[in-house]
Amino acid sequence: MAGMWLLLSLFVFGLAEAGKLLVIPSDGSHWLGMKPVVEELGRRGNQVVVVVPEASLSMGPSEQTTTLTYPVNYTKAELEANLADQLNTVVSIDISTDLARFQTFIISLDLLQTFILRTAEGLLFNKDLMKKLQEYNFDAILTDPFEPVGAIVGEYLSIPAIYMQVNLPCGVDTLASQCPVPASYVPQPLTHFTDHMNLWQRSVNLVRALLKPTACRRLYTVADEIASRVLQRKTSIVEIMSRAALWFMRSDFAFEFPRPLMPNMVMIGGMATKKPKPLSQELEEFVNGSGEHGFVVFTLGSLISQIPEAKAREFFEAFRQIPQKVKAFITHGGSHGIYEGISNGVPMVMIPLFGDQGDNVQRLVSRGVAETLRIYDLTSEKLLVALRKVINDKSYKEKITELSAIHRDRPIEPLDLAVFWTEFVMRHKGAAHLRPAAHELNWIQYHSLDVIAFLLLILVTVIFVSVRSCMFCFRKCFRKTQKRKRE
């Protein structure tokens, strides 16, 4: 009897606790950041269904989850060739001026359209799959808004959506969450500015902030059309995302400049993406043999194989000339590498390639923990100068050690936080209590423009009435005086 009671309560408890989660990730390094959360949610007994295309760069089955795939009209080889093309385009532009960076921003928006479209048709117009997803009766969706297809699916299924993201190019996260972004000290994406800007930079930044809605409209032109078609009403990606239950920000203030947040933003930056594995015997021997000089770790992320040969030669030329003094880290400034660098307290030489990497680099350079080089005009000499600087100048090591201590000192691990809040949304069918009333105001109301007009109207009326009253009194007195004079 007691045993049955235990079983029954376990069953009830299980039903009450475990949820059904739909996951639609984004490709490349984006999936690396989401995978640990998804696997941990599965391990905790939730039913997690991950939907990925048949061809992708990095996405595939994960532990403790169900994976559903759908056919797409491209192959993995085509994806890689496409990315190499894009990399070559971006790498060949000199982005040392604000105008050039603005052009790169526009180019990036247009290039990203291809990402957005890539999976949209394969998933959204796959009737069998969409029907299957509907039958699952999910409690929530966890998706990467980098590819807005997940947002559209969430809206189609009418389930609460959690967006896990790094830096979104058009700033749709702050736009859709109604998060204040003062243009005077919060740099816009792809400006490469820090939080200390001069008058010119603040001007560029304000213009970029004002262009945000236009940029998002440009980025999501086709996505908006597809969303309207799937949902059978006129809508936009920004509108859909404004209904987000939560925003998981893959960021941390040991790295990101301090700026306002909304209550439904959860900072989960610096989550360990995978457990450290022991080194291979060959690497182990290499590291142990490095002696007093230490060693340098060099990586340019998942796209290293696409680097032009001439550039590669410059790297090897520089490496030949250093005695591998203290530990340093050469990186392209992708978000995973950055947090590994911070976490392990290693000074960095950063060679940003594209996307948010240029912004990331500025954040670390301004903290005095990294030096940056441009891939556009990289030479072995420049690389050597930068490497020697971060290795020999002790201040880099001191500052990164401090940053590492701050970053690692937290009340709760980012992974646990992400898992908790995902389950929270499943338990409470959303997070309505974190949704600001700002969403119910239009642009004019939000900025109190109608109030200012109203207050001005009152002021003008008061002045007008006062002046007329004064004039009336004045005329009366004046007439009397004239009359008296005549008398």
Added chain:
Amino acid sequence: MAGMWLLLSLFVFGLAEAGKLLVIPSDGSHWLGMKPVVEELGRRGNQVVVVVPEASLSMGPSEQTTTLTYPVNYTKAELEANLADQLNTVVSIDISTDLARFQTFIISLDLLQTFILRTAEGLLFNKDLMKKLQEYNFDAILTDPFEPVGAIVGEYLSIPAIYMQVNLPCGVDTLASQCPVPASYVPQPLTHFTDHMNLWQRSVNLVRALLKPTACRRLYTVADEIASRVLQRKTSIVEIMSRAALWFMRSDFAFEFPRPLMPNMVMIGGMATKKPKPLSQELEEFVNGSGEHGFVVFTLGSLISQIPEAKAREFFEAFRQIPQKVKAFITHGGSHGIYEGISNGVPMVMIPLFGDQGDNVQRLVSRGVAETLRIYDLTSEKLLVALRKVINDKSYKEKITELSAIHRDRPIEPLDLAVFWTEFVMRHKGAAHLRPAAHELNWIQYHSLDVIAFLLLILVTVIFVSVRSCMFCFRKCFRKTQKRKRE
């Protein structure tokens, strides 16, 4: 040998981990909210020194801490009489109009000046005590900014400051932390507005938001002078508080309307102020004897003894007429009572007396979990109607149960969060990485007014040059035509 090693490492570990914390609390219910954090910090091995005046309403020795007292020129009886006076002043005002509430706001600011001055002279000009505090060599100060004397001491000792607070009357917390407070949906203190305001309310709110710096100057007139005298330079309380390492907000979004936050704001609302004690035998019997009708809990906070007798008679008249149906809670809307009500899922009848209580009440009434009555025109009939409503209308109970579930479902307990972040500030000598660059901008720069002027200048120059060029060309063409005509 091994034992000695263990002892030594414990000693080193203890030195590295434990910090020295100065605590300057504020009186009344404020101390209730800070005490558990202070005691827990002491229990964890930190050296915690609490500085309180010899005469106070509620402050006194706490467990695991050192208490230092200083003489003041008033007695506890005088404090109580003073408070009763103030209560009578505020309770006798009908605050049903926006203008009346604005007047109460101004009155409150002036009344609070007395609080600010009360301990300032006793503590700040007590040379022996100040010298003693300096010798302690504290790592940080935890203080309640309601009485800014703690802020001045922290600045005097040049140690990082943590402010633990509920709602500060002039909104100095958002002003000093540079937290955006959009006037269109974030109600200003003491307006009694919700986050859904009509045009008139938004106008009042915007005016109140614009008056914030003036209100703070008025509230801190004398405090600013004292601070300048103690620190021997021209300064202000707002300026001192702008250097806060952290703001502990005794608030939670199950209660507070969602609004922007700054990275150095930590939400710790709903912290259990004391462990529940078993009921006395008399109360236990009363509760058990209430049968199917349940019982009503009635409290008006720490100032109940000062309530006018006529009002008290109205309460007893109403209580005589109810059969104590379901559990309900009659409260004045103080922050501790509110969180106990939410936490235990009990619908409330709220009779706000003064301070932030009127605002608190609006937050719960707008969520459909409470009814409110004005103490100004309270009658037993009105009380009965309200009580019967929250007891018999099932929606109150349903909604408060939901709110309770949301409030209690959190990744980490508020007490643990407060303890963690206090120790964080002690470990890292502040929290500089959470400080926005906004603090280095003046008002014009922050609002990008210089940028707007600069951009307008460019625009005007471009228009001017274009028009002049056009006119020049036009004139040239025109002259040629005329010449030709003459020919």
